[in-house]
């Protein structure tokens with residue numbers, strides 16, 4: 001089995017990352033909001049930070065695989081698949097891409113090396129790269145060279161979101177924003193065509209389903225319990241479909257899905273932006289969600305495809321404790337008691353820790369107050385530099401997709 005993730009904390013053995021590329025250099029001020037960035041990271045420094053991240057993981061015995069390499073490996077030596085990929089990519093690239101689809105195809109197909117081809121699809125294609133001319137004489141004058149024929153995909157370094165490992169299967173997601181939808185094309189080719197994955201991975205969600213769901217909302221609490229955020233990105237309808245598919249798969253061990261209804265705002269974005277598990281009995285949490293959080297328990301219904309849903313009325317630590325079989329669960333507040341620190345560190349993903357073994361996490365160095373509190377609670381904290389990567393509003397958990405964790 002190529003995927004095996006039955007907890008949030010089991011020793012991490014294999015993880016998928018994406019090293020930020022040219023797509024970040026294609027961010028421009030007028031497009032930041034649409035492309036879900038708050039600033040333009042300095043690519044060189046962002047890559048250095050990312051390499052430190054990968055280095056920390058390797059030092060801890062984790063095998064790091066890169067999205068771009070898996071994708072290139074999928075296409076290698078398969079001209080028909082390669083052609084299908086390019087055509088699909090252009091097809092889903094929006095209206096302007098349709099207008100220039102033949103030129104785009106020639107440009108992309110002309111890139112021989114698979115890895116370079118994949119990186120080019122990520123980076124986007126500008127008007128002045130096409131030798132065309134004359135097709136949009138008015139638009140060309142109004143919006144010259146800087147215009148993108150194929151948009152860049154700058155959020156790719158958040159590999160957590162387009163697909164999510166659940167047990168031995170995956171949820172291949174339908175993304176909330178148009179700007180992130182093509183990210184899941186890579187996942188679909190890798191999972192369906194790469195020799196290491198093809199044929200052995202059950203899908204619990206598919207990218208052509210109509211309701212949005214993103215990996216940052218999916219937490220593997222234990223082999224039997226999955227937590228999913230209802231958020232800006234993930235709809236309750238998507239969670240119902242996910243639940244039906246999981247419960248319909250006899251090989252899946254999950255018996256309960258907890259749906260956490262978190263406020264639908266950008267600062268909270270995904271469940272993992274406000275809560276992550278860091279040890280058997282410890283979680284980080286943004287205090288902002290504690291008051292108003294509603295939690296629903298979803299189990300198999302009495303008939304095929306039906307679901308039983310109950311609203312739980314206990315507090316968050318009690319709910320987590322009950323479902324993990326623990327007497328007590330410690331919730332560590334991001335930023336501690338200081339409200340300013342807690343809002344600031346939450347904004348910079350202080351709660352978004354990547355747990356690589358029980359009680360051992362990778363975090364951003366800039367969230368020094370939260371990191372100090374984690375240490376006081378006996379957690380081993382491995383810090384990575386974070387000036388540039390944090391500008392994309394995601395932390396170490398968002399930047400990693402575990403493929404294999406040891407069982408706990």
Ligand SMILES: NC(=[NH2+])NCCC[C@H](N)C(=O)O
Nearest residue numbers: 036158216270392393394398
């Ligand atoms: N799992 C996460 N929290 N991912 C963070 C993704 C950040 C990205 N800029 C977005 O808005 O989609």
